[in-house]
Amino acid sequence: MTPTISCTDLEVTLPGASGAVNILAGVNLSVAKAEFVSILGTSGSGKTTLLRVLGGLLPATGGEVRCDGTPIQGPPDGVVTVFQDYAHSLLPWRTVRRNVALGIEARLGRAERDERVDEALTMVGLLERADEYPWRLSGGMQQRVQIARALATRPRVLLMDEPFGALDAMTKASLQDQLQQVQSLTETTIVFVTHDVEEAVYLSDRLVVLNGSPADIGLTLDIPLPRPRHQISTKERADYLELRHRVYEALGHTVGEPARG
Amino acid sequence: MKAKKERGGTPIRGLLPLVALLVIWELVGDPASPYFPPPSTWIDGIQPLIDADKLLPAIGQTSLTFVLGLAIATALGAIVGTLVGASRSVDRALSPSLEFLRALPAASLVPVAALVLGYTTQMKLVVVVLPATWPILLTCRTARRTLSPVLLDTPRTLGLSTWHRTTKILTPALTPAVLLGVRVAAPLALIITLLVEIVTRVNGLGAALGAAQAGFLSAQVYGLLTIAGILGFAVNWIVTRAETSVSRRMRGTV
Numbered sequence: 419m420t421p422t423i424s425c426t427d428l429e430v431t432l433p434g435a436s437g438a439v440n441i442l443a444g445v446n447l448s449v450a451k452a453e454f455v456s457i458l459g460t461s462g463s464g465k466t467t468l469l470r471v472l473g474g475l476l477p478a479t480g481g482e483v484r485c486d487g488t489p490i491q492g493p494p495d496g497v498v499t500v501f502q503d504y505a506h507s508l509l510p511w512r513t514v515r516r517n518v519a520l521g522i523e524a525r526l527g528r529a530e531r532d533e534r535v536d537e538a539l540t541m542v543g544l545l546e547r548a549d550e551y552p553w554r555l556s557g558g559m560q561q562r563v564q565i566a567r568a569l570a571t572r573p574r575v576l577l578m579d580e581p582f583g584a585l586d587a588m589t590k591a592s593l594q595d596q597l598q599q600v601q602s603l604t605e606t607t608i609v610f611v612t613h614d615v616e617e618a619v620y621l622s623d624r625l626v627v628l629n630g631s632p633a634d635i636g637l638t639l640d641i642p643l644p645r646p647r648h649q650i651s652t653k654e655r656a657d658y659l660e661l662r663h664r665v666y667e668a669l670g671h672t673v674g675e676p677a678r679g
Numbered sequence: 680m681k682a683k684k685e686r687g688g689t690p691i692r693g694l695l696p697l698v699a700l701l702v703i704w705e706l707v708g709d710p711a712s713p714y715f716p717p718p719s720t721w722i723d724g725i726q727p728l729i730d731a732d733k734l735l736p737a738i739g740q741t742s743l744t745f746v747l748g749l750a751i752a753t754a755l756g757a758i759v760g761t762l763v764g765a766s767r768s769v770d771r772a773l774s775p776s777l778e779f780l781r782a783l784p785a786a787s788l789v790p791v792a793a794l795v796l797g798y799t800t801q802m803k804l805v806v807v808v809l810p811a812t813w814p815i816l817l818t819c820r821t822a823r824r825t826l827s828p829v830l831l832d833t834p835r836t837l838g839l840s841t842w843h844r845t846t847k848i849l850t851p852a853l854t855p856a857v858l859l860g861v862r863v864a865a866p867l868a869l870i871i872t873l874l875v876e877i878v879t880r881v882n883g884l885g886a887a888l889g890a891a892q893a894g895f896l897s898a899q900v901y902g903l904l905t906i907a908g909i910l911g912f913a914v915n916w917i918v919t920r921a922e923t924s925v926s927r928r929m930r931g932t933v
Protein backbone atom coordinates (compact mmCIF):
# COMPACT_ATOMS: atom_id res chain seq x y z
CA MET A 419 0.00 0.00 0.00
CA THR A 420 1.39 3.43 -0.89
CA PRO A 421 1.85 5.63 2.15
CA THR A 422 -0.26 8.79 2.30
CA ILE A 423 2.74 10.97 2.88
CA SER A 424 6.40 10.03 2.86
CA CYS A 425 9.91 11.32 2.49
CA THR A 426 13.07 9.45 1.57
CA ASP A 427 16.63 10.61 2.16
CA LEU A 428 15.27 14.05 2.83
CA GLU A 429 17.83 16.77 3.08
CA VAL A 430 17.14 20.41 3.87
CA THR A 431 19.64 23.23 3.79
CA LEU A 432 18.62 26.72 4.85
CA PRO A 433 20.57 29.96 4.61
CA GLY A 434 22.15 30.98 7.91
CA ALA A 435 24.19 33.97 9.07
CA SER A 436 27.45 32.26 8.08
CA GLY A 437 26.53 30.37 4.93
CA ALA A 438 24.10 27.55 4.34
CA VAL A 439 23.17 25.38 7.31
CA ASN A 440 22.28 21.75 6.95
CA ILE A 441 19.14 21.34 9.07
CA LEU A 442 17.89 17.89 8.10
CA ALA A 443 19.85 15.04 6.54
CA GLY A 444 18.78 11.53 5.61
CA VAL A 445 15.28 11.70 7.07
CA ASN A 446 13.07 8.77 6.09
CA LEU A 447 9.48 8.85 7.20
CA SER A 448 6.40 7.26 5.81
CA VAL A 449 2.94 7.77 7.20
CA ALA A 450 0.06 5.47 6.30
CA LYS A 451 -3.56 6.48 5.81
CA ALA A 452 -5.35 7.28 9.07
CA GLU A 453 -2.14 6.88 11.01
CA PHE A 454 -1.24 9.25 13.85
CA VAL A 455 2.48 9.95 13.90
CA SER A 456 4.15 12.32 16.35
CA ILE A 457 7.47 14.04 15.78
CA LEU A 458 9.37 14.82 18.94
CA GLY A 459 12.59 16.72 19.38
CA THR A 460 14.23 19.46 21.34
CA SER A 461 13.75 23.09 20.37
CA GLY A 462 15.58 23.97 17.17
CA SER A 463 16.00 20.37 16.10
CA GLY A 464 14.13 20.94 12.85
CA LYS A 465 10.58 19.75 13.56
CA THR A 466 8.92 22.76 12.01
CA THR A 467 11.24 22.53 9.03
CA LEU A 468 10.34 18.87 8.47
CA LEU A 469 6.64 19.63 8.71
CA ARG A 470 6.93 22.50 6.24
CA VAL A 471 8.60 20.18 3.76
CA LEU A 472 5.91 17.53 4.22
CA GLY A 473 3.24 20.20 3.74
CA GLY A 474 4.79 21.38 0.47
CA LEU A 475 5.57 24.81 1.90
CA LEU A 476 9.34 24.40 1.70
CA PRO A 477 11.10 22.63 -1.16
CA ALA A 478 13.51 19.88 -0.12
CA THR A 479 17.17 20.43 -0.95
CA GLY A 480 17.67 16.71 -1.56
CA GLY A 481 15.70 13.50 -1.44
CA GLU A 482 12.08 13.02 -2.28
CA VAL A 483 8.73 13.89 -0.74
CA ARG A 484 5.63 12.10 -1.93
CA CYS A 485 1.95 12.40 -1.27
CA ASP A 486 -0.11 9.38 -2.35
CA GLY A 487 2.82 8.23 -4.43
CA THR A 488 3.31 11.41 -6.47
CA PRO A 489 6.22 13.76 -5.80
CA ILE A 490 4.91 17.00 -4.38
CA GLN A 491 5.42 20.50 -5.71
CA GLY A 492 3.74 22.92 -3.41
CA PRO A 493 1.01 22.06 -0.90
CA PRO A 494 -0.98 19.05 -2.16
CA ASP A 495 -4.78 19.13 -2.14
CA GLY A 496 -6.22 18.08 1.17
CA VAL A 497 -2.97 18.46 3.11
CA VAL A 498 -3.39 21.27 5.60
CA THR A 499 -0.85 22.62 8.06
CA VAL A 500 -1.76 24.04 11.46
CA PHE A 501 1.01 26.48 12.34
CA GLN A 502 2.87 26.89 15.59
CA ASP A 503 2.64 30.67 15.24
CA TYR A 504 -1.15 30.98 15.42
CA ALA A 505 -1.05 34.74 16.05
CA HIS A 506 0.32 35.44 12.58
CA SER A 507 -1.74 32.80 10.89
CA LEU A 508 -5.14 34.33 11.65
CA LEU A 509 -6.29 37.36 9.72
CA PRO A 510 -6.92 40.21 12.18
CA TRP A 511 -9.32 41.94 9.78
CA ARG A 512 -11.65 38.95 9.68
CA THR A 513 -13.96 37.68 12.39
CA VAL A 514 -13.48 34.19 13.76
CA ARG A 515 -16.23 32.90 11.51
CA ARG A 516 -14.70 34.40 8.37
CA ASN A 517 -11.25 33.20 9.38
CA VAL A 518 -12.55 29.66 9.63
CA ALA A 519 -14.26 30.04 6.24
CA LEU A 520 -11.03 31.13 4.51
CA GLY A 521 -10.15 27.72 3.08
CA ILE A 522 -13.63 26.80 1.85
CA GLU A 523 -15.40 30.03 0.90
CA ALA A 524 -14.16 29.97 -2.70
CA ARG A 525 -15.38 26.46 -3.46
CA LEU A 526 -18.57 26.05 -1.43
CA GLY A 527 -21.96 27.71 -1.51
CA ARG A 528 -23.03 29.89 1.37
CA ALA A 529 -25.24 27.33 3.08
CA GLU A 530 -22.69 24.55 3.05
CA ARG A 531 -19.94 26.91 4.06
CA ASP A 532 -21.87 28.16 7.08
CA GLU A 533 -22.70 24.62 8.07
CA ARG A 534 -19.07 23.54 7.92
CA VAL A 535 -17.88 26.59 9.80
CA ASP A 536 -20.41 26.02 12.57
CA GLU A 537 -19.48 22.36 12.73
CA ALA A 538 -15.76 23.11 12.97
CA LEU A 539 -16.29 25.82 15.59
CA THR A 540 -18.45 23.47 17.63
CA MET A 541 -15.69 20.86 17.55
CA VAL A 542 -13.25 23.27 19.15
CA GLY A 543 -15.88 24.77 21.45
CA LEU A 544 -15.83 28.29 20.07
CA LEU A 545 -19.20 28.60 18.39
CA GLU A 546 -20.37 31.35 20.73
CA ARG A 547 -17.29 33.47 19.90
CA ALA A 548 -17.83 33.20 16.13
CA ASP A 549 -18.43 36.91 15.58
CA GLU A 550 -15.49 38.07 17.67
CA TYR A 551 -12.22 39.22 16.14
CA PRO A 552 -9.34 36.80 16.79
CA TRP A 553 -7.21 39.39 18.61
CA ARG A 554 -9.91 39.62 21.25
CA LEU A 555 -9.40 35.93 22.09
CA SER A 556 -6.82 34.32 24.32
CA GLY A 557 -3.84 32.56 22.77
CA GLY A 558 -5.35 29.14 23.32
CA MET A 559 -8.63 30.21 21.72
CA GLN A 560 -6.77 31.62 18.72
CA GLN A 561 -5.04 28.30 18.24
CA ARG A 562 -8.42 26.56 18.37
CA VAL A 563 -9.67 28.92 15.65
CA GLN A 564 -6.73 27.87 13.52
CA ILE A 565 -7.52 24.20 14.14
CA ALA A 566 -11.18 24.82 13.25
CA ARG A 567 -10.09 26.49 10.02
CA ALA A 568 -8.10 23.39 9.07
CA LEU A 569 -10.92 21.03 10.06
CA ALA A 570 -13.46 23.00 8.02
CA THR A 571 -11.61 22.01 4.85
CA ARG A 572 -12.06 18.31 5.80
CA PRO A 573 -8.38 17.53 5.19
CA ARG A 574 -7.05 14.09 4.30
CA VAL A 575 -3.80 14.90 6.02
CA LEU A 576 -3.44 17.23 8.94
CA LEU A 577 0.06 18.49 9.74
CA MET A 578 0.04 20.04 13.19
CA ASP A 579 2.96 22.04 14.58
CA GLU A 580 2.80 22.08 18.39
CA PRO A 581 -0.89 22.90 18.19
CA PHE A 582 -1.55 22.55 21.91
CA GLY A 583 1.66 24.17 23.13
CA ALA A 584 -0.10 27.34 24.25
CA LEU A 585 -2.97 25.68 26.08
CA ASP A 586 -3.62 25.01 29.74
CA ALA A 587 -3.69 21.37 30.87
CA MET A 588 -7.48 21.08 30.96
CA THR A 589 -8.13 22.56 27.52
CA LYS A 590 -5.24 20.58 26.15
CA ALA A 591 -6.65 17.29 27.45
CA SER A 592 -10.09 18.02 26.07
CA LEU A 593 -8.72 19.03 22.66
CA GLN A 594 -6.52 15.92 22.57
CA ASP A 595 -9.61 13.81 23.05
CA GLN A 596 -11.57 15.78 20.47
CA LEU A 597 -8.73 15.31 18.02
CA GLN A 598 -8.74 11.56 18.61
CA GLN A 599 -12.48 11.50 18.08
CA VAL A 600 -12.29 13.52 14.89
CA GLN A 601 -9.58 11.26 13.62
CA SER A 602 -11.46 8.05 14.33
CA LEU A 603 -14.56 9.47 12.60
CA THR A 604 -12.86 10.94 9.56
CA GLU A 605 -9.81 8.68 9.20
CA THR A 606 -7.60 11.72 8.80
CA THR A 607 -3.88 11.10 8.62
CA ILE A 608 -2.15 13.20 11.25
CA VAL A 609 1.46 14.23 11.63
CA PHE A 610 1.79 15.92 14.96
CA VAL A 611 4.82 17.90 16.14
CA THR A 612 5.19 18.32 19.88
CA HIS A 613 7.79 18.57 22.57
CA ASP A 614 5.43 17.09 25.15
CA VAL A 615 6.37 13.44 25.66
CA GLU A 616 3.14 12.46 27.45
CA GLU A 617 1.07 14.01 24.71
CA ALA A 618 3.02 12.20 21.99
CA VAL A 619 2.69 8.80 23.67
CA TYR A 620 -0.97 9.33 24.52
CA LEU A 621 -2.07 10.34 21.03
CA SER A 622 0.17 8.46 18.62
CA ASP A 623 0.19 5.19 16.77
CA ARG A 624 3.88 5.78 16.27
CA LEU A 625 6.34 8.41 17.30
CA VAL A 626 9.69 9.48 15.95
CA VAL A 627 12.38 11.48 17.68
CA LEU A 628 14.43 13.99 15.70
CA ASN A 629 17.92 14.59 17.00
CA GLY A 630 21.42 15.50 15.99
CA SER A 631 22.67 18.33 13.85
CA PRO A 632 21.87 18.02 11.01
CA ALA A 633 18.90 16.15 12.41
CA ASP A 634 17.69 12.74 11.43
CA ILE A 635 15.29 10.28 13.03
CA GLY A 636 16.96 8.85 16.11
CA LEU A 637 14.19 6.67 17.47
CA THR A 638 11.03 5.25 16.00
CA LEU A 639 8.60 3.78 18.48
CA ASP A 640 5.27 2.04 17.88
CA ILE A 641 2.62 2.82 20.46
CA PRO A 642 0.34 -0.20 20.57
CA LEU A 643 -1.90 1.14 23.32
CA PRO A 644 -5.55 0.18 22.77
CA ARG A 645 -8.00 2.78 21.45
CA PRO A 646 -10.07 4.68 22.41
CA ARG A 647 -7.64 6.06 24.91
CA HIS A 648 -8.62 7.70 28.11
CA GLN A 649 -6.84 10.53 29.87
CA ILE A 650 -6.78 8.78 33.25
CA SER A 651 -6.85 5.05 32.68
CA THR A 652 -4.55 4.97 29.65
CA LYS A 653 -1.98 7.04 31.44
CA GLU A 654 -2.00 4.60 34.37
CA ARG A 655 -1.21 1.56 32.28
CA ALA A 656 2.17 -0.09 32.80
CA ASP A 657 2.87 -0.19 29.06
CA TYR A 658 2.12 3.54 28.76
CA LEU A 659 4.62 4.29 31.51
CA GLU A 660 7.18 1.99 29.94
CA LEU A 661 6.84 3.73 26.54
CA ARG A 662 7.07 7.12 28.15
CA HIS A 663 10.23 6.05 29.92
CA ARG A 664 11.85 4.99 26.66
CA VAL A 665 11.03 8.26 24.95
CA TYR A 666 12.49 10.32 27.77
CA GLU A 667 15.63 8.21 27.54
CA ALA A 668 15.85 8.75 23.80
CA LEU A 669 15.60 12.49 24.39
CA GLY A 670 18.61 12.29 26.69
CA HIS A 671 17.12 12.23 30.17
CA THR A 672 18.41 9.75 32.74
CA VAL A 673 16.45 8.44 35.70
CA GLY A 674 17.38 10.12 38.96
CA GLU A 675 18.94 13.15 37.32
CA PRO A 676 17.13 16.47 36.95
CA ALA A 677 16.35 17.56 33.43
CA ARG A 678 18.80 19.87 31.74
CA GLY A 679 17.05 22.75 29.93
CA MET B 680 -14.89 58.11 24.03
CA LYS B 681 -12.52 60.53 25.66
CA ALA B 682 -9.87 59.93 23.03
CA LYS B 683 -12.41 60.51 20.28
CA LYS B 684 -13.46 63.83 21.72
CA GLU B 685 -9.86 64.98 21.97
CA ARG B 686 -9.10 63.98 18.40
CA GLY B 687 -12.14 65.88 17.14
CA GLY B 688 -11.20 68.97 19.17
CA THR B 689 -7.51 69.25 18.40
CA PRO B 690 -7.59 70.73 14.87
CA ILE B 691 -10.03 73.45 15.87
CA ARG B 692 -8.21 74.37 19.06
CA GLY B 693 -4.88 74.10 17.27
CA LEU B 694 -6.04 76.73 14.79
CA LEU B 695 -6.67 79.33 17.49
CA PRO B 696 -3.25 81.04 17.26
CA LEU B 697 -3.73 81.40 13.51
CA VAL B 698 -7.16 82.94 14.00
CA ALA B 699 -5.75 85.28 16.64
CA LEU B 700 -3.00 86.34 14.24
CA LEU B 701 -5.55 87.09 11.51
CA VAL B 702 -7.68 89.12 13.91
CA ILE B 703 -4.68 91.19 15.02
CA TRP B 704 -3.69 91.64 11.39
CA GLU B 705 -7.19 92.84 10.57
CA LEU B 706 -7.18 95.31 13.48
CA VAL B 707 -3.75 96.85 12.95
CA GLY B 708 -3.35 96.29 9.19
CA ASP B 709 -3.47 99.18 6.71
CA PRO B 710 -6.01 98.47 3.90
CA ALA B 711 -3.79 100.36 1.47
CA SER B 712 -0.62 98.38 2.26
CA PRO B 713 0.86 96.85 -0.92
CA TYR B 714 2.57 94.01 1.00
CA PHE B 715 0.35 93.14 3.94
CA PRO B 716 -3.29 93.92 3.08
CA PRO B 717 -5.58 92.91 6.00
CA PRO B 718 -7.80 89.80 5.62
CA SER B 719 -10.99 91.76 4.89
CA THR B 720 -9.50 92.97 1.60
CA TRP B 721 -8.65 89.44 0.47
CA ILE B 722 -12.22 88.61 -0.49
CA ASP B 723 -12.41 91.75 -2.61
CA GLY B 724 -9.08 90.68 -4.05
CA ILE B 725 -10.36 87.39 -5.38
CA GLN B 726 -13.77 88.81 -6.37
CA PRO B 727 -12.61 89.54 -9.98
CA LEU B 728 -11.65 85.86 -10.36
CA ILE B 729 -15.07 84.78 -9.12
CA ASP B 730 -16.79 87.25 -11.44
CA ALA B 731 -14.78 86.02 -14.41
CA ASP B 732 -15.75 82.46 -13.44
CA LYS B 733 -12.09 81.52 -13.09
CA LEU B 734 -11.76 80.58 -9.43
CA LEU B 735 -13.77 77.35 -9.36
CA PRO B 736 -12.21 75.96 -12.55
CA ALA B 737 -8.78 76.74 -11.10
CA ILE B 738 -9.58 74.88 -7.88
CA GLY B 739 -10.99 72.06 -10.02
CA GLN B 740 -7.83 71.85 -12.16
CA THR B 741 -5.58 71.77 -9.14
CA SER B 742 -7.74 69.17 -7.38
CA LEU B 743 -7.87 67.02 -10.51
CA THR B 744 -4.10 67.03 -10.94
CA PHE B 745 -3.63 66.35 -7.25
CA VAL B 746 -6.17 63.51 -6.98
CA LEU B 747 -5.16 61.83 -10.23
CA GLY B 748 -1.47 62.20 -9.43
CA LEU B 749 -1.92 60.78 -5.96
CA ALA B 750 -4.02 57.89 -7.28
CA ILE B 751 -1.43 56.97 -9.90
CA ALA B 752 1.36 57.32 -7.33
CA THR B 753 -0.53 55.08 -4.92
CA ALA B 754 -1.09 52.33 -7.46
CA LEU B 755 2.46 52.56 -8.76
CA GLY B 756 4.06 52.73 -5.31
CA ALA B 757 1.98 49.87 -3.93
CA ILE B 758 2.65 47.53 -6.84
CA VAL B 759 6.35 48.27 -7.30
CA GLY B 760 6.91 48.37 -3.53
CA THR B 761 5.27 44.97 -3.07
CA LEU B 762 7.27 43.41 -5.89
CA VAL B 763 10.56 44.87 -4.71
CA GLY B 764 9.91 43.91 -1.08
CA ALA B 765 8.99 40.35 -2.04
CA SER B 766 12.44 39.42 -3.25
CA ARG B 767 15.78 40.06 -1.58
CA SER B 768 17.67 39.90 -4.86
CA VAL B 769 15.34 42.29 -6.72
CA ASP B 770 15.53 44.59 -3.74
CA ARG B 771 19.32 44.58 -3.78
CA ALA B 772 19.48 45.01 -7.56
CA LEU B 773 17.05 47.95 -7.68
CA SER B 774 17.81 49.76 -4.44
CA PRO B 775 20.63 52.03 -5.76
CA SER B 776 18.55 53.16 -8.75
CA LEU B 777 15.54 53.75 -6.52
CA GLU B 778 17.64 55.76 -4.07
CA PHE B 779 18.97 57.90 -6.91
CA LEU B 780 15.54 58.60 -8.35
CA ARG B 781 14.22 59.38 -4.90
CA ALA B 782 16.93 61.96 -4.30
CA LEU B 783 16.07 63.72 -7.56
CA PRO B 784 14.40 67.05 -6.60
CA ALA B 785 10.88 67.32 -7.98
CA ALA B 786 11.50 70.81 -9.37
CA SER B 787 14.27 69.55 -11.61
CA LEU B 788 11.76 67.36 -13.41
CA VAL B 789 9.76 70.34 -14.65
CA PRO B 790 12.02 71.34 -17.57
CA VAL B 791 12.32 67.77 -18.85
CA ALA B 792 8.61 67.08 -18.50
CA ALA B 793 7.73 70.40 -20.16
CA LEU B 794 10.15 69.65 -22.96
CA VAL B 795 8.65 66.25 -23.67
CA LEU B 796 4.98 66.86 -22.92
CA GLY B 797 4.62 70.61 -23.34
CA TYR B 798 2.68 72.84 -20.94
CA THR B 799 -0.14 70.35 -20.36
CA THR B 800 -1.98 68.59 -17.58
CA GLN B 801 -0.06 65.40 -18.43
CA MET B 802 3.17 67.26 -17.77
CA LYS B 803 1.83 68.37 -14.39
CA LEU B 804 0.82 64.79 -13.61
CA VAL B 805 4.26 63.38 -14.40
CA VAL B 806 5.97 65.89 -12.17
CA VAL B 807 3.53 65.17 -9.32
CA VAL B 808 3.49 61.38 -9.63
CA LEU B 809 7.20 60.71 -9.41
CA PRO B 810 7.96 62.27 -6.03
CA ALA B 811 4.61 61.21 -4.54
CA THR B 812 5.35 57.58 -5.38
CA TRP B 813 8.38 57.25 -3.10
CA PRO B 814 6.83 57.38 0.36
CA ILE B 815 4.25 54.81 -0.72
CA LEU B 816 6.77 52.60 -2.45
CA LEU B 817 9.13 52.63 0.51
CA THR B 818 6.57 51.90 3.25
CA CYS B 819 5.05 49.21 1.08
CA ARG B 820 8.44 47.64 0.40
CA THR B 821 9.29 47.51 4.11
CA ALA B 822 5.88 46.12 5.00
CA ARG B 823 6.14 43.40 2.36
CA ARG B 824 9.64 42.52 3.47
CA THR B 825 8.62 42.16 7.10
CA LEU B 826 5.39 40.30 6.44
CA SER B 827 5.22 37.16 8.58
CA PRO B 828 6.12 34.04 6.56
CA VAL B 829 3.32 32.22 8.35
CA LEU B 830 0.79 34.70 6.98
CA LEU B 831 2.04 33.90 3.49
CA ASP B 832 2.04 30.14 4.12
CA THR B 833 -1.54 30.19 5.40
CA PRO B 834 -3.33 30.73 2.08
CA ARG B 835 -0.97 28.28 0.39
CA THR B 836 -1.72 25.42 2.74
CA LEU B 837 -5.44 26.17 2.49
CA GLY B 838 -5.19 25.91 -1.30
CA LEU B 839 -6.14 29.48 -2.21
CA SER B 840 -5.51 30.55 -5.80
CA THR B 841 -2.87 33.15 -6.58
CA TRP B 842 -5.62 35.68 -7.21
CA HIS B 843 -7.27 35.03 -3.85
CA ARG B 844 -3.90 35.05 -2.11
CA THR B 845 -3.40 38.54 -3.49
CA THR B 846 -6.86 39.89 -2.80
CA LYS B 847 -7.65 38.19 0.50
CA ILE B 848 -4.27 38.16 2.21
CA LEU B 849 -1.66 40.39 0.60
CA THR B 850 -3.84 43.41 -0.17
CA PRO B 851 -5.47 43.74 3.26
CA ALA B 852 -2.17 43.00 5.00
CA LEU B 853 -0.36 45.77 3.11
CA THR B 854 -3.18 48.35 3.06
CA PRO B 855 -2.15 50.03 6.33
CA ALA B 856 1.39 50.51 5.00
CA VAL B 857 0.11 51.92 1.71
CA LEU B 858 -2.12 54.37 3.57
CA LEU B 859 0.76 55.38 5.80
CA GLY B 860 2.69 56.20 2.64
CA VAL B 861 -0.30 58.10 1.22
CA ARG B 862 -0.44 60.12 4.40
CA VAL B 863 3.08 61.33 3.71
CA ALA B 864 2.62 61.58 -0.06
CA ALA B 865 -0.64 63.56 -0.10
CA PRO B 866 0.64 66.89 1.27
CA LEU B 867 3.75 66.46 -0.88
CA ALA B 868 1.62 65.92 -3.99
CA LEU B 869 -0.41 69.03 -3.27
CA ILE B 870 2.67 71.18 -2.73
CA ILE B 871 4.22 69.97 -5.96
CA THR B 872 0.99 70.48 -7.89
CA LEU B 873 0.87 74.12 -6.79
CA LEU B 874 4.57 74.58 -7.41
CA VAL B 875 4.40 73.24 -10.94
CA GLU B 876 1.41 75.46 -11.65
CA ILE B 877 3.21 78.52 -10.30
CA VAL B 878 6.36 77.75 -12.29
CA THR B 879 4.73 76.78 -15.58
CA ARG B 880 1.48 78.80 -15.33
CA VAL B 881 -0.41 75.80 -16.63
CA ASN B 882 -3.97 76.30 -15.30
CA GLY B 883 -5.00 75.78 -11.70
CA LEU B 884 -4.75 77.57 -8.40
CA GLY B 885 -0.98 77.85 -8.62
CA ALA B 886 -1.17 79.50 -12.04
CA ALA B 887 -3.69 82.02 -10.68
CA LEU B 888 -1.36 82.71 -7.75
CA GLY B 889 1.55 83.27 -10.09
CA ALA B 890 -0.49 85.61 -12.28
CA ALA B 891 -1.75 87.59 -9.28
CA GLN B 892 1.79 87.99 -8.01
CA ALA B 893 3.00 89.14 -11.42
CA GLY B 894 0.19 91.72 -11.48
CA PHE B 895 0.99 93.01 -7.96
CA LEU B 896 -2.51 92.04 -6.81
CA SER B 897 -1.36 91.39 -3.25
CA ALA B 898 -4.85 91.01 -1.74
CA GLN B 899 -5.64 88.42 -4.41
CA VAL B 900 -2.39 86.56 -3.66
CA TYR B 901 -3.36 86.31 0.02
CA GLY B 902 -6.89 85.25 -0.89
CA LEU B 903 -5.64 82.46 -3.14
CA LEU B 904 -3.08 81.46 -0.54
CA THR B 905 -5.87 81.04 1.99
CA ILE B 906 -7.79 78.80 -0.40
CA ALA B 907 -4.66 76.71 -1.00
CA GLY B 908 -4.14 76.49 2.76
CA ILE B 909 -7.69 75.30 3.34
CA LEU B 910 -7.27 72.72 0.58
CA GLY B 911 -4.07 71.44 2.15
CA PHE B 912 -5.64 71.30 5.58
CA ALA B 913 -8.62 69.35 4.28
CA VAL B 914 -6.40 66.89 2.38
CA ASN B 915 -4.27 66.30 5.43
CA TRP B 916 -7.24 65.81 7.68
CA ILE B 917 -8.92 63.33 5.32
CA VAL B 918 -5.86 61.13 4.72
CA THR B 919 -4.94 61.10 8.40
CA ARG B 920 -8.43 60.07 9.43
CA ALA B 921 -8.59 57.42 6.72
CA GLU B 922 -5.19 56.03 7.62
CA THR B 923 -5.95 55.82 11.34
CA SER B 924 -9.32 54.16 11.00
CA VAL B 925 -8.29 51.68 8.31
CA SER B 926 -5.08 50.56 9.96
CA ARG B 927 -6.93 50.11 13.19
CA ARG B 928 -9.36 47.76 11.47
CA MET B 929 -6.68 45.90 9.55
CA ARG B 930 -4.19 45.51 12.35
CA GLY B 931 -6.83 44.70 14.90
CA THR B 932 -5.67 47.02 17.66
CA VAL B 933 -8.13 49.28 19.38
Ligand SMILES: Nc1ncnc2c1ncn2[C@@H]1O[C@H](COP(=O)(O)OP(=O)(O)OP(=O)(O)O)[C@@H](O)[C@H]1O
Nearest residue numbers: 432433434441459460461462463464465466467468
Ligand atom coordinates in the same frame (compact mmCIF):
# COMPACT_ATOMS: atom_id res chain seq x y z
N1 LIG C 1 13.62 30.47 7.48
C1 LIG C 1 14.76 29.99 8.01
N2 LIG C 1 15.93 30.34 7.48
C2 LIG C 1 17.08 29.85 7.99
N3 LIG C 1 17.15 29.03 9.03
C3 LIG C 1 16.01 28.64 9.61
C4 LIG C 1 14.74 29.10 9.13
N4 LIG C 1 13.80 28.56 9.90
C5 LIG C 1 14.43 27.80 10.80
N5 LIG C 1 15.75 27.83 10.65
C6 LIG C 1 16.76 27.10 11.45
O1 LIG C 1 16.48 25.74 11.35
C7 LIG C 1 16.67 25.09 12.58
C8 LIG C 1 15.44 24.29 12.94
O2 LIG C 1 14.36 25.16 13.11
P1 LIG C 1 12.89 24.65 13.36
O3 LIG C 1 12.01 25.83 13.41
O4 LIG C 1 12.57 23.61 12.36
O5 LIG C 1 13.03 23.99 14.81
P2 LIG C 1 11.90 23.33 15.73
O6 LIG C 1 12.33 21.95 16.01
O7 LIG C 1 10.57 23.51 15.13
O8 LIG C 1 12.04 24.19 17.07
P3 LIG C 1 10.87 24.63 18.11
O9 LIG C 1 10.57 23.44 18.96
O10 LIG C 1 11.54 25.70 18.90
O11 LIG C 1 9.72 25.10 17.34
C9 LIG C 1 17.01 26.16 13.59
O12 LIG C 1 18.40 26.09 13.82
C10 LIG C 1 16.65 27.44 12.92
O13 LIG C 1 17.57 28.43 13.27
Ligand SMILES: [Mg+2]
Nearest residue numbers: 465466502579
Ligand atom coordinates in the same frame (compact mmCIF):
# COMPACT_ATOMS: atom_id res chain seq x y z
MG1 LIG D 1 8.90 24.65 15.60
